[in-house]
Amino acid sequence: MRRFLLGGLGGFAICALLSTVVLAGSRNPADFPLRVHIYTHNGVSHYYNQSLQTVDGEGRANLFENGEPRGFDYRYSCENRLMNSAGYETYLARWKKPGKTLEILLPAMGGTCEMKVELKTDIVYRRHKGLLGEESAARYKEWMDKHQYDPEHGKNIPIAVEPEPAQTPAGGGTSEPN
Secondary structure, eight states: OHHHHHHHHHHHHHHHHHHHHHHHTOOOGGGOOEEEEEEEEEEEEEEETTEEEEEEEEEEEEEEETTEEEEEEEEEEESSOOOOOOTTOOEEEEEEETTTEEEEEETTTTEEEEEEEEEOSSEEEEEETTEEEEEEHHHHHHHHHHTTOBGGGTBOSOOOOOOOOOOOOGGGOOSSOO
């Protein structure tokens, strides 16, 4: 009886320890409140016994945190290959070390990726006519507000704003409303 009791307590302790380890590495989307848009990356794949072990490299991306956009350069190490964001898609992310290390969730591949980041000050990245450039974060935030784009809150596709119709005065009057 004593052996069973000790074995039961030992088993309970092992289960409690394992559950703590599992929770620390959670891949639950609810645990990733930030969003990352990856513009560029390059990488090197590392294999062991013809099996992919890790992929590492560097790139450029934007972080969306507390409704604010911010550009950053990064070095990464992933369990699987990393892909650039298509269109306005973003990856779910969270801070492992605030301001230093992000972890992004790779849902299609079932893994995570750790990014060592170098945050930009008041700058974001933006693609224009196929070229990647920099833009002020304030100007990009204005664009986000105007187009109701807020990936942190499920607004993942910007709404096109209709151009204002050209006002042509009738009979030579002014174009201003009465």
